[in-house]
Amino acid sequence: MSALKSVCVYCGxxxxxxxxxxxxxxxxxxxLAEHKSRLIYGGGSVGIMGIVADAVMDSGGEVTGIIPKFLDDYEVGHQHLTExxxxxxxxxxxxxxAEKAESFVVLPGGLGTLEEFFEMVTWKQLGLHDKPIVIFNVNGFWxxxxxxxxxxxxxxxxxxENRSLFTVATTVDEIIEQLETAPTPSGEVASKWT
Incomplete structure (x- = not known):
């Protein structure tokens, strides 16, 4: 399965x-829409979260938002998604x-974005998944x-070897190139962690 098939984006x-x-x-x-990649993200309509989702939808792509009940109001759950x-x-x-994505891209964000990045890097270190992780280092943010x-x-x-658990990109084209050339992930998140 291609790392570009479904891309989980973590952001502010x-x-x-x-x-x-x-x-x-x-x-x-x-x-992402241009490459027919399904966006998997946190389901909000505000901040960079909403901007990425809107851009995918406006460009004819598909988006799956995933949001817990208690955050649906706080982060204003997006009502115009594929799912x-x-x-x-x-x-x-x-x-x-993590299960629905074939890769992860980390945009600038706050504490939650940091937590999501470190969780996925740690899971990869422990062998719980083998999906590519790309840090989008916009304007030197990361x-x-x-x-x-x-x-x-x-x-x-x-x-x-932990340094090879993720890559860093400074442009969108670099992200796409890194995902296109990444080893094909197995697509699984090991159940022993959950």
Missing amino acids: ASNNVSDVYKNAGQQLGQK LIITENMHERKNLM DALVTLIDHQISEKFARE
Whole structure:
């Protein structure tokens, strides 16, 4: 199964961010639709989340949003998607997103985006999935994160090979290229974790 078949995008839900991040989200959404990639994301209609989803839908693509009941109102669940799944809790949401996606792209975001990235990297480290993870380093947003991980490796808290658990891209075209050339994932998330 191609890593581009369904792409899970993690990103921020804030509207109070620079246009450079909003534009990057829109470009990614358009490019995913162009490549007939189904977007899997957190189901909100606000912030970069909403921008990516709208761009995919407006470009003729397909979107699956997954949002827990308690966040449906808070993050304003998107009502104009191909599919909106309401879950009971965050764990069910995140697990469904991981199961439905063949790859993960991490746009700029807040604490929740960081948590989602680290969860997927950790799951990959533990062999629970083998799906590609791409950090979209818009405007150097994730420089400090990459530096931190490199520091963990240099201080022996993480292994050198952990650096290959993800890749970094600075443009939408780089993301597509990295996903197109990634090894074909098995498509499974090991049940031993859930």
